[in-house]
């Protein structure tokens with residue numbers, strides 16, 4: 001997980017079609033409330049995954065999944081941080097409905113996510129430190145602000161406060177509950193991701209080994225070329241755009 005800086009300008013489609021769709025849900029909620037019916041959104045508009053929204057997220061997140069940091073670009077899904085249709089505090093808990101229907105088209109609530117993180121692991125899970133403090137309808141503005149999500153919000157939180165690395169294994173920082181919960185729910189140490197972090201970690205170790213012989217290598221033209229290439233890799237792997245930048249930064253900081 002690395003910090004996501006979304007552009008402050010919301011994609012226009014969310015302000016037009018998105019707000020119109022949100023208004024329909026809110027009116028339906030109030031109608032159900034008046035009639036004493038159970039409210040459930042029958043169908044969400046697809047506007048949240050409009051190509052403009054997706055491409056804005058791809059740019060903001062450098063094509064990477066907001067949780068596992070693997071590159072997905074167009075293969076990624078547009079994910080809701082707060083689930084739109086219904087949410088669960090844990091995998092065994094009952095589904096609480098409605099979900100955050102009024103945030104289904106909210107720019108702040110949308111992220112690019114790989115389909116494994118989105119569908120297989122996160123799904124409807126949205127645990128809170130206190131499950132009783134939860135916004136349940138579009139009028140619950142104060143409750144929404146008071147919620148304490150246990151999953152790290154990549155655009156509001158600094159993930160490095162919560163998740164660090166022991167070699168290529170993600171682990172909680174200072175026993176952070178939010179770090180631990182995010183690693184567990186999003187399976188950030190699943191083999192498919194961990195193996196790819198391991199490959200990069202091992203290459204970093206080889207590079208470091210070579211750099212211990214920097215003085216000798218710098219004496220020849222070829223050696224200088226190798227050193228420059230290695231240093232260029234080590235720099236670019238720590239940039240926001242790099243896959244697994246969080247691990248690379250943590251590894252290279254702990255020298």
Ligand SMILES: [Zn+2]
Nearest residue numbers: 065068114117
């Ligand atoms: Zn992912």
